[in-house]
Amino acid sequence: MSATRVFVARLAGCSVFDPAGDKVGKVRDVLVVYRSTGSPTVVGLIVEIPGKRRVFVSIGRVTSIGAGQIITTGLINLRRFEQRGGEVRVIAELLGRKVALRDGSGDATIEDVAIEETGPGEWGVSDLFLRRPRAGASPFGKGPTVFAAWDQIREKNTGGEAQSAEQLIATYSDLLPADLASTLLDLPEERRLEVAEELPDGRLADALEEMSEEDQVDIINQLDDDHAADVLDQMQPDDAADLIAQLSTERGEALLELMEPEEADDVRFLLSYAPDTAGGLMTTEPIIVSADATVAEGLALIRRHELAPALGAAVCVTLPPYEPPTGRFLGVVHFQRMLRYPPNERLGTLLDPSLEPVTAHTSAAVVSRILASYNLVSLPVVDENHRLVGVVTIDDVLDYLLPDDWRSSSGDEPHPVSTSTAAIPTRRRTSHGTRK
Incomplete structure (x- = not known):
């Protein structure tokens, strides 16, 4: 049933469907124009379709609004949305x-x-x-x-x-990090900075991790040093290192000095490796346990909600200490193997004997071939003393291999097409590691 009166904030994130029931995308905003007399007129919706592209859907093509979904006619124009003079985005x-x-x-x-x-x-x-x-x-x-x-x-x-x-931030509160990043970048520059300054540090860190390096630098350079350092503290060390590497030497060092010492040490450590090596790609926050830890303890660690799937696929077993660089690396235990054994089984008895770690100086090309050849989602990285220093995950490698503009490139088809056949493959990057 179509509603005759709806609140715009409740439309944010609503699914948009064509008459055949195929999902077209999600509503990101409502576009209005002012009139000389009377209230503003709605001219259409800004809809995000697969590929993170924002397109304009004329309100005349909307046949139903209600029950958390919107139905459109079968044709939309895939030309990327560009705001015109006089148009106002409600959200x-x-x-x-x-x-x-x-x-x-x-x-x-x-x-x-x-x-x-x-x-x-x-x-x-x-x-x-x-x-x-x-x-x-x-x-x-x-x-x-x-x-x-x-x-x-x-x-x-x-x-x-x-x-x-x-209020705008409240509207964005339920967005996933990738969607939040896309929404931020779609805002006018002045509004984007205002929202970035008001977002909680952790939320802004999540969003930055989903942006291209160019967009990351643009936002972080507009924040004062104290705020920027707080946001970097909340980012995963490898993402923070990648971002700082794009800044001027003076700004990067100033921010490192303002960061929490432990976080700054992790970032400096990663910056010591070339970006096209395992050391430059890895995250320094894998799950690390002792050989005496049990299956029950290992499963409890990978069950944490904030842990990315790639890092939860296996736990690393080392000698003490258990923070990188650890004691001698002993091996990994895959979560599927843990599921086959009783809760009190020691993880030291379940090590995968076939998985060899790579060194921090192993090239990214070799790392990607190993992951692909053995169908792995993560690969341990050790130093010259066989101490665990981090883990390279599949999303680290994909980020490296994909072109710099992969987040925004999805073609520029200007002609109308049927929404039921206009699917564009979606590429989504998942942030890795455990949020501090």
Whole structure:
């Protein structure tokens, strides 16, 4: 059943389907244009299709909005979306904007925008969900909310006051890191920086790990040193090292000095290796246990929600100490093998005798051939003393082998095609390691 009035923030991430029931993509924003009189008119949706491409879907091609999904006609244009003059993105540009109520009762912030069907294939902005400032000086709680029609408010565009990013960030709270990265990069540059500055350090770190090095550098260079160092602390050491390697020597060293000593030491260690070697590709945070650890303990470690699948595929067994560089590397135990033995079985008895580690100076080409030849998702890396220093995972190698622009390259087909046959292969990178 199609709704006649919906709130835009609730549309973010909704699936878009064609009449045959095939999924086209996900809604990322709603596009409106202002009118000289009356409320803004909805002109269409910004939809993300496979390949991380943002395309424009005219509101006239939307046949149904409701139950968390949107149905379109069978044709869309795959030309990459480009915002035109006069067009406004509701989520990216209206949410969080401060307005004044015309009745003189004060200011408020737009938390959501309701759009309503005004005719066949026609939608317009109906109501605004506003939040007033909280009363008194208390830093806790939120102010009261109120609904208002468009003609009951006046936008505040004077004084150069920055648009609040709080509500926009709340809208993005459920996005996966790869989707968050794509959404950030789609924002206007000024808005992107504002949101990046307001995002929690861990969320921004997750998003940066999903971006190209060029985009990472662009964002990190606009943050002050203290903030940038905090974000780098939250990134995986190998990702942080890759990013710092793209900065000027002076900025990179300044950020390393501001980072937590333990995190900075890991990054410096990785920077000592060439980028096309196992040492340059590896992560320094594999799962490491003693030979006396049990199957139950190993399974508990790989069961952690924040652990990436590639790192959870096996545990590394070493002599003490158990932080890289460890004591002598003894071998790996694959999680599937652990599932075949009782919980009290010692992991030291389950080592894979066929898997040999590579040295930190092994070339990336050799590492990729080993992973492919033996159908592995991770490969231990040792130093000249056979101490474990890290693990190279399959996504590390894919990141290295794929072209620099793989995140954004998906072709530029300008002609309309049937959405049921317009599937584009999706490539997605998963961040690795355990978030500190």
